[in-house]
Amino acid sequence: MVDGEPRSGVEPPEPPAPETASPVGPAAERMLCRDDVNGVITGVAAGLGRHTGTDPVVWRTAFAVTALAGGTGVWLYIAAWLLTRDARGGPAMLEQLLDRRLSGEAVLALLGAGLALGALFSLVGGFGWTTLVLAVPLILGGLVAHNRGVDLSRVARRLPEWLKSREPPPSAPAPEPSPAYYNPAQPWAAAPSGPIDLAVVGRQAAEGGGDCGAQSPPWKTSRRDRDGGTATKRDRRRGVSLLGVVCWVVLALTAVVFALSDEVSVGALVGPQAAPLYLGGIVALLGAALVVGTWVGDPRGVTWAATLVTLLATAATAVDLTQVRFGETAWRPAAASEVREPFELTVGQARLDLTALPLEPGQEVTVRARVGFGSLEVLAPETARVVVHGRAAFGSIELGDSLSQTGTRLDLNDVLEPVSVSGEDGEEGTAVDAPTLTLDLRSHAGNLEVWHVPT
Structure with missing residues (x-):
C-alpha cells in the first residue's frame, strides 16, 4: 500500500490492548510469616496475630494453656514454626521439604485440625480436664472465626485440596545489598537502562514486595485507620x-x-x-x-x-x-484430730507450731504440710524425736543447726533426736520413750525449716 492511496478492503482488526490481570494466585495470597520485630521467642505468635488481626497475647495464651494438656501446645507451636515463612517471605521449612506451597489459610486450618485431633484423643480415657483445656480454645477460636465471617465448613472442605496442591513453594528472597562506602569516583547506584513501568513499581509497593513486615500490625492501628479514615454511625x-x-x-x-x-x-x-x-x-x-x-x-x-x-x-x-491460700499464716494444733488433714498454703509464709500438741511417751504422730511458693517454719518440742521427709523443687531445707541443703530437686530424709526426755513420773527418761513426730513437708519453690524448741 502506497501512502496517500485510499485503503481498500477490510482492514484486519487491531490486536486488543492487554488487560491488567487482577492479582490472583501467589501474588494475591495473604502471606503468613513470622514477625521478628514484635516476636518474643521465634515470632510465630506475632506473625499469627498480624495475619488474623488479633493481639499476639491471645495466641501466646492459647499455646501456653494447651501446653498444660500433655504438651499439646508445645507440639502445635513447633508445627506452626515449621509451617510459617520467615520474616522476609521466604519459604517455610515444610514447604521446602514437601516442595509445595501452603497458604496462610491452610496453615491456620492445619493448626485447628491438630487441636481438634488432640481433643478427640483425650476422650480415649474419658472426659476430663485435659479435654476441657483443648476443647474450650477450639470452640472459642471457631466462634471468633465465624464472627469474622469465616465459613468453617468451606475451610474444612478445602483443606484436602490445599494439601494436594502441587504448586511450588515461593522462592527465597534476594539477599539485601551489603553496605558500601561512598566513592566519589564511582556512582552509588546506576539506574537501569530502558523505560521504567511505574504501574508495576506501584503494584509491587502495594503488595509489600513480598516482605511480610511491610505493614503495621492490625492490632496497633485504630478502627478509623483500618476503615480508610472514616467512621460510620454504626461504629459509634x-x-x-x-x-x-x-x-x-x-x-x-x-x-x-x-x-x-x-x-x-x-x-x-x-x-x-x-x-x-x-x-x-x-x-x-x-x-x-x-x-x-x-x-x-x-x-x-x-x-x-x-x-x-x-x-x-x-x-x-x-x-x-x-483451697488456694495466700499471705502469712500460723498453725498451732492443740489436739491429734487437728493434724489429720494436711496444712496447705499456696503462696506466702507459714509457721507450724507443734509445741501445744499433746504427745504421750512412745506415741507416733504424722503431720503433713504443703507450701507452694514461700517459706515454711516448723517448731517441734525438744522432747520429741522428729523424722523429717522434705522435698522441694527449688530452694533450701534446714534441720536446726545440724543440716542444711540448697539447690534444686531436694529430697531430704533425716532425724532430729530429742534434746531431753521426761518420763511419766517427771524424771528424765530414755530416748526410747520419746514420742515421734513424722513430718511430711513439700514445697515447689521456697525454704523449709525444722527446729527443736523448749516447751
Whole structure:
C-alpha cells in the first residue's frame, strides 16, 4: 500500500490492548510469616496475630494453656514454626521439604485440625480436664472465626485440596545489598537502562514486595485507620452491649447455683464438682454472644471476657481453687484430730507450731504440710524425736543447726533426736520413750525449716 492511496478492503482488526490481570494466585495470597520485630521467642505468635488481626497475647495464651494438656501446645507451636515463612517471605521449612506451597489459610486450618485431633484423643480415657483445656480454645477460636465471617465448613472442605496442591513453594528472597562506602569516583547506584513501568513499581509497593513486615500490625492501628479514615454511625453506636447482657445472665445463674446448693460460698461456684458446669456454662454463653454479635448488638469486650473465663475454668479443673491460700499464716494444733488433714498454703509464709500438741511417751504422730511458693517454719518440742521427709523443687531445707541443703530437686530424709526426755513420773527418761513426730513437708519453690524448741 502506497501512502496517500485510499485503503481498500477490510482492514484486519487491531490486536486488543492487554488487560491488567487482577492479582490472583501467589501474588494475591495473604502471606503468613513470622514477625521478628514484635516476636518474643521465634515470632510465630506475632506473625499469627498480624495475619488474623488479633493481639499476639491471645495466641501466646492459647499455646501456653494447651501446653498444660500433655504438651499439646508445645507440639502445635513447633508445627506452626515449621509451617510459617520467615520474616522476609521466604519459604517455610515444610514447604521446602514437601516442595509445595501452603497458604496462610491452610496453615491456620492445619493448626485447628491438630487441636481438634488432640481433643478427640483425650476422650480415649474419658472426659476430663485435659479435654476441657483443648476443647474450650477450639470452640472459642471457631466462634471468633465465624464472627469474622469465616465459613468453617468451606475451610474444612478445602483443606484436602490445599494439601494436594502441587504448586511450588515461593522462592527465597534476594539477599539485601551489603553496605558500601561512598566513592566519589564511582556512582552509588546506576539506574537501569530502558523505560521504567511505574504501574508495576506501584503494584509491587502495594503488595509489600513480598516482605511480610511491610505493614503495621492490625492490632496497633485504630478502627478509623483500618476503615480508610472514616467512621460510620454504626461504629459509634452499635446497639445493646452484649457483654452487659451476659453479666446480668451470669448474676441470675449465680443466684440459681446458690439456691440449689443451699450455701453462699466460692466453693459452690468454682469447686471441683461445680466449676466445669458453672464456668463452662459462662464460656458457652459468651460464645453465643459472639455469634449473636455478628448480626445484632455490640460484642466488644466479649472476646476478652471469654478468654479470662476460659483461663479460670482451666485453672479450676487443674487445681481446687477453694483451697488456694495466700499471705502469712500460723498453725498451732492443740489436739491429734487437728493434724489429720494436711496444712496447705499456696503462696506466702507459714509457721507450724507443734509445741501445744499433746504427745504421750512412745506415741507416733504424722503431720503433713504443703507450701507452694514461700517459706515454711516448723517448731517441734525438744522432747520429741522428729523424722523429717522434705522435698522441694527449688530452694533450701534446714534441720536446726545440724543440716542444711540448697539447690534444686531436694529430697531430704533425716532425724532430729530429742534434746531431753521426761518420763511419766517427771524424771528424765530414755530416748526410747520419746514420742515421734513424722513430718511430711513439700514445697515447689521456697525454704523449709525444722527446729527443736523448749516447751
